[in-house]
Amino acid sequence: MKAALMYGAGDVRVEDAPIPTLQEPTDAIVRTVRACICGSDLHPYHSMPGSEHGIRMGHELIAVVEEVGTAVTTLTKGDFVVVPFAYADNTCAICQEGFQTACPHGGWYGTPDTPGLQAEYARVPQADGSAVVVPGVDPATASDELLASLLALSDVYLTGYHAAFMADIQPGQTVTVIGDGAVGLSAVLAAKQMGAERIILMGRHVSRTDLGREFGATDVVAERGAEGVAKVMALTGGEGSHVVLEAVGHMPAYEQAYGIVRPGGIISRVGVPQYEEAPIGFGSLFGKNARLAGGPAPVRAYLEQAIRDVLDGTINPGKVFDRTVGLDGVPAGYAAMDAREALKVMVDPALR
């Protein structure tokens, strides 16, 4: 089968790889309907040291079940499923508390044992906990729009949703979203769903912020750094934003976040931090009782409700996809996202 590998910064290749087979009785083997490229894939695309062997990339997937292990009880061959970007048993105490990305029996795709999902087939570990059936939909006849929105649930939309959920957004609040990438725009949509009254989107790519307005943004701030902070403070009467959703992961975005958060407010981060240490003392968070939340989204916790919301038309998060490639087009897809020519690239293995 075809699969995408990264060999170093800027170096993505499509190669032949063995079709995966069952390794554990809790595994499922699935055939890709759609995969995609994540904004977080751009971090190694910028910084990965050269490697002889390459790393199988990708962690977002909608797929059809081909085969299940003997211990799998909730899936059968032919089921159409959404696969969250991290696998988990979904039965342990940590999962039951809603933090499946920290499941002690779970893990990430893109490791030697669990290859990435930008490929024609995939092995899904802990399949009962890590794949959810989409009822009543045949992927062979479903619209591209519906497939895009279901694919968005494997990571991007529910990552934006997680930011909003962890910020405990209350109706009537002002929410500022930092970042006009696909996760930031998803966070706008989620904040709108939760009843935010005012949604300020910080971003400077007009085609993206236009989609942000369609998703619910009431204000757009193109300025960054101190100017951006000043603009948001002016928009909020000098008091700051109740909630800040940080969907970038770089230090300047975090610095903007604590600059604009209101006393007692919440910064919720879902951009993977490209730093370990950052200001949290009296001058940044502590002095104004600002709170910090966020982390890798436990997609599984939100997935069943989100599938219902997509199927009944409440949300249409697939609008973040603006380009589709076949597997051979994956390297060009990385390049297009990196150059900001594409917002988010979908992968359809049936395309040649």
Add this chain to the structure above:
Amino acid sequence: MKAALMYGAGDVRVEDAPIPTLQEPTDAIVRTVRACICGSDLHPYHSMPGSEHGIRMGHELIAVVEEVGTAVTTLTKGDFVVVPFAYADNTCAICQEGFQTACPHGGWYGTPDTPGLQAEYARVPQADGSAVVVPGVDPATASDELLASLLALSDVYLTGYHAAFMADIQPGQTVTVIGDGAVGLSAVLAAKQMGAERIILMGRHVSRTDLGREFGATDVVAERGAEGVAKVMALTGGEGSHVVLEAVGHMPAYEQAYGIVRPGGIISRVGVPQYEEAPIGFGSLFGKNARLAGGPAPVRAYLEQAIRDVLDGTINPGKVFDRTVGLDGVPAGYAAMDAREALKVMVDPALR
């Protein structure tokens, strides 16, 4: 009148100072019934550079109103009041949201304009927002025990309470308190009030941890650093603590906190951070969706209920005071707290 000033690390002196007078129509002048020395006063006691003029110290007070400005409506001469450690108007949007320590019209004691409260008299700015009447109590005849518990509401107990409140403690949870100082012990008492099932107190001074057990601690961990983390992880079945209340403020305490917090759990800090930058990336907070909360306690938000709880005997937070001095004894009081010979020192201006 007598007042305590700090001139540098380890250098506290008691001097004559002018009795304060009304400066704004929103001021009140009060006569001290009891003041005290705070654990946070020990930070400058360790590190303050030498100064020619000294800084008037203290920010905790119960007092009798002597005189009020023309704009003060809730207080009259003779009222017995608790004075929170920061002043605030208690009417602005930030105050109404419960974050009075960030009031744009508020501030701190111990500045040239607003001298500290370890003195015989004090000026309380924004008096309507910054002093709450204790109904039906005459300080001249009240028991020492009652006065101690009311004094504890001006800072120490409600700072511990704030840690617990911001951590949103749910009945049945495991709460770990880092620090066996007066704030840490107060946090134990508050966590118990909120229904924590298991309360692990990290501290190594047996007389203090004994009071912690009386306040509700179910386990005591004397180990620190990696050993302390391992002990708490073992006590929690390897999963970690739902809530960590950090009542120290030094980096090793914060490092312990993120080492023992459970995935999705909350670290709530009320020890004033003696650092600005600290780990919050994938390896510390983000990877396990751990949350961070806390800051200077908005005592005013909790004070009316807490006064009722003290008056009806629900809580007895004054037990953290284990020594009382007159104003002349304040320098010795600092030394005793610094040497950990005293847990928390009360100041009674009537003592000679």
